[in-house]
Amino acid sequence: MASVYFDAATRRHKGNSEPSVDSVTLDIEDGEFLVLVGPSGCGKSTTLRMLAGLEPVDEGRILINGHDQKGVRPRDRDVAMVFQSYALYPNMSAEENMAFALRNAGVSKADAHARVMEAAQILELEKLLKRKPGQLSGGQRQRVAMGRAIVRNPKVFCMDEPLSNLDAKLRVSTRAQIAALQRRLGVTTVYVTHDQTEAMTMGHRVAVLRDGVLQQVDTPEALYDHPVNTFVAGFIGSPAINLIDATVQDGRAEFFGAAIPLERDKLGAAERVTVGIRPESWTIGDSLAKNGVALKVELVESLGAEVFVYGKPEAAGEDGPRLTVRTDKKHRPRDGEIVRVTPATEEVHVFDAGSGARL
């Protein structure tokens, strides 16, 4: 077990003017499950590979348990990795795959077998140990890859999108299993994903990356409730938050007929702000209510328990932004209907119109 500290770690790939990972500083506690999330190409996998020693750190440092890892070979870092493709050895059985690292480390055959059996029991792999990867299903391979990591009892687990090759149903169940396993083993884990649902459900904390720059590290709830900028607000949450340009008048942000009171001391002299309103922060009321946006419904998506209404504000015309409103199935409007939706003032996020930073 170990703590991990990224100290302004930077990675520049040859031929790119911008660094792939730009001065990331991140303190991961012993036993913590940290999720690195961001769109493709944001540098999250590179960050993970730097920790595993598969990519060099060009500037800054990475410390494991306070020790600088510069020049330490991957095999000497005591870091186990689960790859997106699983990267199992096709010529070895599941048991040999899991025991490979132990045997390389000089563990006796009997001890290695005992540890493999223990891991196989946790992962329900006992009956599959003699099979080769080619004879296993995707989910089983994924579990062997997990087993290969846990038998080593490493300081740190690195997981690079380990669920992305599974089908949707298996992904949900495996997600819960991995999170439970991590809590049981208590090994510091860094988990990379582009799926914000995985990020929100699995991690103790979530780090959001964009273009190699760390945007925000916080608990899933804090990320959702207090995003530091429009990027984090837009990335976390599904369906995405509504980001609306609003004009400031008399200390209120006004948009499409609705008005939100703003805190003057934070606002400064800004004339425009970006207002972020989550789909569930609206209420659909009757069309005569005050302080609401008249929304022309274009599409209604019913997921069973909840209903998402997509539409354009009447005041904005055809070119206006498309807004998403969540409602329950009792208040399901029809396509083409005009409904008045009212934002819950206390749940509205206000961002600087230029920089996108939270006000």
Place this chain on the structure above:
Amino acid sequence: MTDTAAVTGFDSDEKPTGAHNAEAASFGGTGMKIAGYVGMVLVFLVVAGPLFWIVVTSVKERPDIYTQPAQWWPAHPTSDGYHSATTAIPFWDYFRNSVIITAILSIAKIVLGVMSAYALSLMRFPGRNLLFVVIIAALMVPNQITVISNYALVSQLGWRNTYQGIIIPLAGVAFGTFLMRNQFLSVPGEIIEAARLDGAGPLKLLWRVVLPMSWPTLIAFSIITVVNEWNEYLWPFLMSDDSRSGTLPIGLTHLQNNDGITNWGPVMAATVLAMLPVLIVFLALQRHMIKGLTAGAVKG
């Protein structure tokens, strides 16, 4: 029927049938099938004809070899050709030389090829690509150009009529390096990274992870090497005068020079005997040249 199967073949269970039918349809009907078989028979005749003639001639009596019209089946089969082939020249000495030289050369070439390919594909060092280009350039130089200077050097060393005189100049492996390097580069990078994280050193990485995934290519390379070395003619011919270090092809030449122009029976018999070992090696190894050894390594 074919069309409907191909159209409805989007369901995953139906796919193989659909694809198979579509393939069959694209090759047309009976006409194409017949043309295919005719092609196969032609190729078979071109390849098997001379072989058949060698075997038949080896068991003919001397007068039956030169007759008009040609005898397609020996009228009086005899093993005299085989007897005289193994007694007129020290056949088994040549055979022993061939086995020793082929074995040492093949092992040397395979080991050197695999090791150099490993270094050029999986290890990082400055000038790696330049070195690879130099090796490929060596592949482009025809054998005949280097043969004179090699001869001068080796005879100066006093290595004529010795095994090392034949083996060492032939042990260069540009082809094996090229072939195995490209094979190693096709091994998924994540597996190599996984092995490195699992604490595998360079030799273990090669032996336990990379080579087992490269068997088909390695077997193909081994077969090519064994056959080439067994049949190597020019250099052993220049290096050896007699059965002290001469290989079977040299023995065949001596046999032909003795009485070959008039008596082809023993020459053909010796040819059959010289072919058998490589044929056995080939048949034993070729079943290992199967694909799909990387199944299940990455993704599904």
